[in-house]
Amino acid sequence: MTRVRFLRVDGSVERDIEAPAGANLLDLAQAQGQPLEGACEGQMACSTCHVIIAAEDFERLPPASEEEDDLLDLAVGVTRTSRLACQVALPEGQLTVRMPSATKDWRRR
Template identity: 45%
Template sequence: MSGKIKVTFIINDGEEKTVEAPIGLSILEIAHSNDLDLEGACEGSLACATCHVILEEEFYNKLKKPTEAEEDMLDLAFGLTDTSRLGCQIILTEELDGIKVRLPFATRNIKL
């Protein structure tokens, strides 16, 4: 699959930044490649919750259900909502064109 879709990041002050993003990459990768403040301490290995994002229900419902491992990590996320997901686990597809991704006000980075 190739091509690009529009992804809008809503920064915690309400500012929106819309980018063209290649299909097949994760929200975390797109945020990093566009210098957005989405931590991703484990670099997408599903070992933290610092890439926690909040989606609109319409787009949340288009995703596969989170795995048990993702749900376990989300339990550690600061400001968890019903439409929270980890940015490293959201892989862009054509049907996500126009997705809006809210970056939370804070993250919780628990180092063991």
């Protein structure tokens, strides 16, 4: 199991949940009402699921692919620990995820 902590843009805790290790972060975030659009439905063709992973958790994830890095170049507010949620399988343990400042979920107009 993985304990996932979702943080708001300001860093305050939005919610803590438990989910199975290996689950897709985008699917989990959307199910929990987080403001991530995922316009390409996880096909890695956009950057609308950009999230910022806590530095202490980032190193436990497999490195981003070249394609993911290229898409992150298009996202607003990218940091050294930015990832596309559609490309993150939850690791065992804990994962802290912060929403970037420019997050917009176009499904909620």
